[in-house]
Amino acid sequence: MDGPVVETHALEKRYGDTHALRGVDLRVEPGTIFGLLGPNGAGKTTAVRILTTLLRPDAGSARVAGLDVVEDANRLRERIGLAGQYAAVDENLTGFENLEMVGRLYHLGRRHSRERSRGLLGQFDLADAGDRLVRTYSGGMRRRLDLAAALVARPPVLFLDEPTTGLDIRSRRALWDAIEALVAEGTTVLLTTQYLDEADHLAGRIAVIDHGLLIAEGTPDELKLQVGGDRLEVRLCSRDDNAAARDALAAVGDGRVEGEDGAVRVAIRERTGTIAEAVRRLDERGIAIDDIAVRTPTLDDVFLTLTGHHAEEEAEEAVER
Amino acid sequence: MSGLGYALSDTVVLAKRSLLRIPRQPDLLLGFTVQPVMFVLLFVYVFGGAIQTPGFDYEDFLIPGILVQSMAFGGFVTALGLAEDLKKGLIDRFRSLPMSRAAVLTGRTTADIATNVIQVAIMLLVGLAVGFRFQTGVPDVIAGIALLLLLGYAFSWVFAFLGLAASSPEASNAYGFIVILPLTFASSAFVPVETMPSWLQTFAEVQPVTTMVDATRALFLGTPAGNDVWGAVVWAFAIILVFGWLSVWRYRRAVGR
Ligand SMILES: Nc1ncnc2c1ncn2[C@@H]1O[C@H](COP(=O)(O)OP(=O)(O)OP(=O)(O)O)[C@@H](O)[C@H]1O
Ligand SMILES: [Mg+2]
Numbered sequence: 001m002d003g004p005v006v007e008t009h010a011l012e013k014r015y016g017d018t019h020a021l022r023g024v025d026l027r028v029e030p031g032t033i034f035g036l037l038g039p040n041g042a043g044k045t046t047a048v049r050i051l052t053t054l055l056r057p058d059a060g061s062a063r064v065a066g067l068d069v070v071e072d073a074n075r076l077r078e079r080i081g082l083a084g085q086y087a088a089v090d091e092n093l094t095g096f097e098n099l100e101m102v103g104r105l106y107h108l109g110r111r112h113s114r115e116r117s118r119g120l121l122g123q124f125d126l127a128d129a130g131d132r133l134v135r136t137y138s139g140g141m142r143r144r145l146d147l148a149a150a151l152v153a154r155p156p157v158l159f160l161d162e163p164t165t166g167l168d169i170r171s172r173r174a175l176w177d178a179i180e181a182l183v184a185e186g187t188t189v190l191l192t193t194q195y196l197d198e199a200d201h202l203a204g205r206i207a208v209i210d211h212g213l214l215i216a217e218g219t220p221d222e223l224k225l226q227v228g229g230d231r232l233e234v235r236l237c238s239r240d241d242n243a244a245a246r247d248a249l250a251a252v253g254d255g256r257v258e259g260e261d262g263a264v265r266v267a268i269r270e271r272t273g274t275i276a277e278a279v280r281r282l283d284e285r286g287i288a289i290d291d292i293a294v295r296t297p298t299l300d301d302v303f304l305t306l307t308g309h310h311a312e313e314e315a316e317e318a319v320e321r
Numbered sequence: 322m323s324g325l326g327y328a329l330s331d332t333v334v335l336a337k338r339s340l341l342r343i344p345r346q347p348d349l350l351l352g353f354t355v356q357p358v359m360f361v362l363l364f365v366y367v368f369g370g371a372i373q374t375p376g377f378d379y380e381d382f383l384i385p386g387i388l389v390q391s392m393a394f395g396g397f398v399t400a401l402g403l404a405e406d407l408k409k410g411l412i413d414r415f416r417s418l419p420m421s422r423a424a425v426l427t428g429r430t431t432a433d434i435a436t437n438v439i440q441v442a443i444m445l446l447v448g449l450a451v452g453f454r455f456q457t458g459v460p461d462v463i464a465g466i467a468l469l470l471l472l473g474y475a476f477s478w479v480f481a482f483l484g485l486a487a488s489s490p491e492a493s494n495a496y497g498f499i500v501i502l503p504l505t506f507a508s509s510a511f512v513p514v515e516t517m518p519s520w521l522q523t524f525a526e527v528q529p530v531t532t533m534v535d536a537t538r539a540l541f542l543g544t545p546a547g548n549d550v551w552g553a554v555v556w557a558f559a560i561i562l563v564f565g566w567l568s569v570w571r572y573r574r575a576v577g578r
Contacts, residue, residue, distance in 0.1 A: 052417045077419040088410035092342040104334040105420040107327060133345065149414065 003066070005030045005157055005188040006051060010060035013046050013212075020046040022212040023060065028190055028205075033183055035203030036192040043212040044192035045085055048161045051190070052082045065157050078106075081150035085161040085192075087142040088149070091135040095126050095145050098134060099152055106153040113152070120148040124178070140171040147175065151182070158182065160191040164198060176202055196300050208306065215306050227297040227305045228267055232274055236262040237288035248281045268294065328421035335428025339402060340435055349398065353436050357391050357444045364511065365451050372512055377542070381456070384448040385465075385537035386510030389530060391444060392469050393501050395437040396477030397494065399429040403484030404493040412575050426568050430477035437473035441466060457543045465540030468553060472533050475557040476501070478564035485571040504530045529556040 006028035013021040020043045028034040036044050049055040051064055053073040062069045067076040089098050096117050103113025121130040124144040134142065143166065150158060160179070164172045179202060183189055193199050199206045200220045208216040208223070216223055232253060236245055239262035246257045246264055252274060253266035268274050271294050282289055343349055364383050374382040406412045406425070415425050445453075455462050480497060487493035507521055508514075508530035514522050525531050536553035539546035 049413075054413055054416050074419065077417060080417065082414065082417040084410045084413050086410045088414040090338065090342075090411060091409075092345045093338060097338075097341070101334055101338055102414070102418070105331060105415070105418045105424075107330075107419070 004028055006034070006062070006064050006190055008047075008051075008060065008062040011047065011050060011057050011062055012059040013043075013050060013055065014058055020212050021050075021057075024209065024212070024214050026207055026214075028188060030188050031183060031186050032204045033179065033189045033191065033202050035199035035206040036190065036209060037194070037196065037199045037206050038192070038209040039194060041211070042209045044209065045161055046212075047209075048082070048084075048159050048190070048192060052080055052159050053077060078153075079156055081153065081155035081158045083147045083150040083158075083160045083163055085165070087139075087146035089134050089142055089145050092133060094131050094133055095121060095137070095141075096130045098145060099149055102149045102152045108153060116152055120151060124148045125174070140167050143167060144171070144175070147178070156187060158187055158189045160189060162192055162194065164193070164195070172198075196298055196303070200298070208303065210307050216302065223302045224297045227301045229297070230268050230271055231295050231297070232266040232268050232278060233291075233293050233295050234259075234264045234266075234278065234282070234289060235291040236264065237290045238262065241287045244285055245282060245287050248285050248287065249278055252278050252281065262290075324421075328424060328427075331421045331424035332427040332431055335424055336431040336435075339398070339429050339432035342402075343398075343436065352397075353440055354443055357387075357440050358447050360387055360391070361444060361447045361451065368511070373516075374513055378452065380448065380452040381454065381542055382513075382538075383511065384444070384453040385541050386508075386534045388441060388444055388469055389472060389534045389537055390505040390510055391440050392437060392473035393476045393505050393530065394497070395440060395473045396430065396433050396480035397497050398436065399433055399477050400480035400484035400487070400493040400497055401490050402429055403481060404487050404490040407485065407575055408490060412572075416572075416575070422573065423565075423569050426478075426481050426565075426572060430474060430481060433477040434470060434474055437470055441469055455541055457541060461540045461543070464550075465537055468533075468536060468540065468550065471557045472553065475560040475564075478561050478568060481568040482564050482571060485568060485575055504528055509534045529553070529560070532556060 004027045006026060008024060008026045011021050011024045011026075012019075024043070024047060026034070026036075026047075036047060038044050046055065050057050051062055051069060053069050053076055056070055064076055065079045067079070069076060089095075090101070093101065099117035099120055100113045103116055104110065108116065118127075118130070121127050124147065126141060126144060126148070129137065129141060134145065137145065143163070147160070147163060150160070163179070164175050167175065176198075179189060179191070191202065203220065205217070205219055206223060207214055216226065218226075232249070234245065234249070236242065242259060242262060242264065246259055249264060249266050250257050253268040256267040258265050266278075274294060275292055278292060279289065343353070361384070364387060365380055369379040369383070372379060403412075403426075406415075412425065457465075479500065480493075483496045483500065484493045487496055507517070507525050508528060509525065510530060514525045514531065517525060532549050532552045533556065535544070536546065536549040538544045539549055
């Protein structure tokens with residue numbers, strides 16, 4: 001298909017006094033992973049629910065796979081898969097029965113539903129547990145079953161709301177691999193996450209939202225550039241050397257040097273050879289180094305720069321509230 | 322397949338799901354089996370001696386009434402199940418699928434018919450054991466059982482609405498009791514309406530459960546039916562229409578959590 005797979009214009013949604021989305025424009029190109037990144041309460045789930053026809057927007061419009069989410073909701077449901085924020089699986093059915101049911105409800109037919117269910121159980125490492133009741137499953141197994149359920153009908157567009165929340169590192173990696181494999185086959189994925197490293201690892205493009213507003217959009221590298229690119233960070237053994245170190249390092253980077261209390265930061269253009277050069281210059285002046293490293297800004301830095309607060313700090317506050 | 326064909330096959334898929342759950346949750350099964358037996362025994366042996374039912378043995382008076390009560394409550398699994406589906410996010414999943422809008426509800430209410438059949442059978446057997454006797458012919462008895470199942474189906478739709486409207490599975494249970502219990506007790510199910518204070522008699526005579534109980538008595542015991550049988554059928558269809566519409570309306574707006 002040509003053109004974007006997901007396209008929203010000035011999307012708004014209110015719940016009573018809460019303005020969950022305040023005019024959001026998104027654009028997701030076919031065959032890519034798009035990450036919607038934001039802290040608790042940012043509006044991620046609300047956006048996913050509108051795009052999967054569960055909620056009607058109050059204003060603005062959204063098209064998915066070329067279909068309007070309100071006008072063409074029925075036809076759209078045939079082309080999307082959803083794995084919501086909490087694993088939506090029936091505890092009193094087996095894993096196999098859950099998937100078969102979803103297959104039948106996509107109208108795949110009995111035989112096809114069964115074959116597909118067995119296949120997915122194998123693919124998500126649930127073959128042995130497939131005939132056990134889901135209420136005996138661990139949280140990670142439920143999550144994987146939930147994702148498998150979203151894939152039963154091989155939908156071209158997949159919505160994953162915080163797919164790896166609550167998973168251990170191994171399961172998280174496995175899920176990342178599964179998502180990447182789907183995209184390699186041509187699926188378009190929109191996923192939400194609170195984890196900066198997850199968006200960084202998976203998504204080709206990222207939209208950062210906070211309090212219902214889009215505050216940044218771009219590739220992970222573009223977002224990092226907004227914060228100023230790579231930096232050389234040096235910790236000195238003695239804070240008395242601060243001024244001398246700044247002089248020595250001014251020529252290493254692009255001239256922007258800052259530092260106090262024995263920690264000096266230099267904005268650099270080129271990573272290669274920087275550390276060696278810096279060590280040589282400091283050595284020449286007899287300045288002792290405690291620690292030296294080139295640091296790439298993380299998405300947390302992006303968040304801090306854009307919003308004035310850390311993403312995960314706010315997330316914790318929101319949970320406490 | 323046509324839209325109606327899909328609606329039917331979706332209903333079958335989801336009714337199967339509801340029924341599979343019952344043997345897997347033995348505590349639910351108790352509700353369908355032990356509870357009705359307990360009710361019959363309690364009423365016959367505890368209250369039976371104290372309640373005067375001129376013209377009837379109390380067992381004969383009671384069984385049609387208690388059958389209607391158990392049909393009125395038979396749909397509680399639907400309320401519970403829908404409230405749980407909402408909480409667990411399953412309704413979100415179903416609403417994102419290209420399936421019939423009503424099937425999640427018709428699947429549940431259809432499954433209730435099966436459990437209601439089990440309840441009617443158990444209660445009739447226990448009734449016969451404690452002295453209840455049919456006083457009509459086979460066609461009337463069969464019509465009476467069919468009427469009971471129709472009434473049970475109608476009440477399932479009330480529960481469907483309550484399950485979707487309630488904020489939690491526990492709340493849906495409470496709503497069920499608050500709505501259904503007064504209807505069944507302030508009716509002709511357990512005591513003759515004439516023994517109630519006059520304001521309560523007025524209520525008991527206009528509300529549907531009295532009509533339903535009187536219709537069942539007419540079909541099982543041969544009491545004068547008047548318009549009760551048709552009245553009960555009309556009530557059942559009215560309840561299905563109103564609560565069916567309300568439930569689907571609510572379902573379309575339902576979101577998880
Ligand atoms: N059904 C609802 N009724 C009232 N307010 C709601 C409802 N759903 C969400 N909200 C509010 O809308 C805002 C956005 O919620 P949303 O669930 O979209 O956030 P989110 O980014 O998914 O957060 P999280 O990371 O916690 O899942 C929040 O302030 C939330 O409290
Ligand atoms: Mg969310």
